[in-house]
Amino acid sequence: MTLVERIVAREIPAEIVYEDETVIAFLDIEPVNRGHTLICPKHHHSNFMDVPDNVMLNVLQAARIVFQALSEVYGPDGISFLQNNGAFNELGHYHLHIFPCLKEGGGRVRFKTISKPGAETLKLDANAIRACVSQSS
Numbered sequence: 001m002t003l004v005e006r007i008v009a010r011e012i013p014a015e016i017v018y019e020d021e022t023v024i025a026f027l028d029i030e031p032v033n034r035g036h037t038l039i040c041p042k043h044h045h046s047n048f049m050d051v052p053d054n055v056m057l058n059v060l061q062a063a064r065i066v067f068q069a070l071s072e073v074y075g076p077d078g079i080s081f082l083q084n085n086g087a088f089n090e091l092g093h094y095h096l097h098i099f100p101c102l103k104e105g106g107g108r109v110r111f112k113t114i115s116k117p118g119a120e121t122l123k124l125d126a127n128a129i130r131a132c133v134s135q136s137s
Helices: 003-008 053-074 119-136
Strands: 016-019 023-027 037-041 078-082 096-101
Touching (some): 003 023, 016 119, 023 119, 037 053, 053 078, 053 119
Antiparallel strands (some): 023 037, 037 096
16 A cells, blocks of 8 residues: 555555545655645555546646635745656655745756645644635635
8 A cells, every 4th residue: 555545545644635526735854845735546556657648637726726725824925846767766666756845046947846844834734724724615
């Protein structure tokens, strides 16, 4: 069972910011920036090519909802998406990263993990994002 499947089954804790019948979105515990969210199909698909079209559409619809919430909560200069496959997919389960970005050093996106946030920071961020998500649903 993958980490994502264990989160879906509520076997391990996560700060879930969005969930529907086919998709779950939760905060990354090793974020690039605050608000860094992983959007995942609930059922296992190992990589981009394995995800059925209807599930990918649901992932992208969830990404739009999370995008709007991140925009409202953080007021970033931009929002980036990242998706890794093969040896670079550490979860072994398809997921889409979405995270707010701020201009730093000429507007370059920084892909260095910030200091690992504590549980209280993750909870505060999750509550703010969930509040925006529930307004848009």
